[in-house]
Amino acid sequence: MSQPTPIDPGTLSPADLVRTEAAALLALAARLDGPMAADFDCAVELILGCAAANGRVVVTGMGKSGLIAQKIAATLSSTGSPALFLHPAEAVHGDLGVLMPGDVVIALSASGETEEILRLLATLKRKGDALIGLCCNLNSTLAQSSDVALDCSVEREACGLNLAPTASTTTMLALGDALAVAVSVRKGFRAEDFAELHPGGKLGKRLARVRDLMHSGDDIPTVTPTTPMTDVIYEMSSKKLGMTTVQQAGRLLGVISDGDLRRLLEREGGAALAKTAGEAMNPTPRTIPSTELAAKALSILEERKITSLVVADADLRVVGVVHLHDLWGVELI
Numbered sequence: 001m002s003q004p005t006p007i008d009p010g011t012l013s014p015a016d017l018v019r020t021e022a023a024a025l026l027a028l029a030a031r032l033d034g035p036m037a038a039d040f041d042c043a044v045e046l047i048l049g050c051a052a053a054n055g056r057v058v059v060t061g062m063g064k065s066g067l068i069a070q071k072i073a074a075t076l077s078s079t080g081s082p083a084l085f086l087h088p089a090e091a092v093h094g095d096l097g098v099l100m101p102g103d104v105v106i107a108l109s110a111s112g113e114t115e116e117i118l119r120l121l122a123t124l125k126r127k128g129d130a131l132i133g134l135c136c137n138l139n140s141t142l143a144q145s146s147d148v149a150l151d152c153s154v155e156r157e158a159c160g161l162n163l164a165p166t167a168s169t170t171t172m173l174a175l176g177d178a179l180a181v182a183v184s185v186r187k188g189f190r191a192e193d194f195a196e197l198h199p200g201g202k203l204g205k206r207l208a209r210v211r212d213l214m215h216s217g218d219d220i221p222t223v224t225p226t227t228p229m230t231d232v233i234y235e236m237s238s239k240k241l242g243m244t245t246v247q248q249a250g251r252l253l254g255v256i257s258d259g260d261l262r263r264l265l266e267r268e269g270g271a272a273l274a275k276t277a278g279e280a281m282n283p284t285p286r287t288i289p290s291t292e293l294a295a296k297a298l299s300i301l302e303e304r305k306i307t308s309l310v311v312a313d314a315d316l317r318v319v320g321v322v323h324l325h326d327l328w329g330v331e332l333i
Helices: 014-033 037-052 063-078 117-128 139-143 167-186 191-197 199-206 229-239 258-272 294-304
Strands: 057-061 082-088 104-108 131-135 148-151 243-248 251-257 309-311 318-323
Touching: 014 037, 014 082, 014 167, 037 104, 037 117, 037 131, 037 167, 057 117, 057 229, 063 082, 063 117, 104 117, 104 167, 117 139, 131 167, 139 148, 139 167, 229 243, 229 258, 243 318, 251 258, 251 309, 294 309
Parallel strands: 057 082, 057 104, 104 131, 131 148
Antiparallel strands: 243 251, 309 318
């Protein structure tokens, strides 16, 4: 295939560059829907077989392809497929020792002729590890040596000179993401599994469990049905959650919130203070299990326009209270 004519970089707008990469992705999608579908499925099967044998996915690439390889390895690991990046230059100086029988190697090279990658091929064949090649030339040495070769070819790079890896690395990245997600779907990877692998930062809080954020033990505001309202108010004020649970023998009977108390005073004035907790409580409060995602708790609080939610098990035994302030930084899923 003839090389596209270089374009004066000064005539290309940023939008033109992005459109070039977008066109490369659309062409990749068309191949995945058509001639490359069977090869893609085969690559997925190789990774699944590797996981079943407790192997890892080892991703390698040089230069810009190596940076994309690192991201693909990270995405595989975060979606439940243990993976690591192997620098091809370091590999031939001892790092090949990380390869274990049963591993799958994904090698990235736009030309398919990257010297550092080709130097690994003999060792890979000797070890018997499966090889998935991501390259732009299916007639290249890497493609011909791979158990599965996936076509990342592009009409041209987004660079006006058609030299800097841009569109080609974009297609490699998208193809790596597609592999990682397809494998995770086949493995039945769930939001719960994702949460276990992402405990830190904003994403970690979004995927945290209610049990990780709730108030528990002595911090749970608690009264009995016979508690006088003056003591109810003291309990609510001292625990600072804007509510109290009403419990009998550890089981939830109802809830009294700041709003419930305010409405009671508006209706009955001073006579409200003569009531007991059992007479003033809401007997049908919404609860949530401790294993539920924090994002679900936030959704309930926003839907009901309340600030606290009782955490209870199936037998209505109270294990905690989660407050709106505890969920700051959590995003709805």
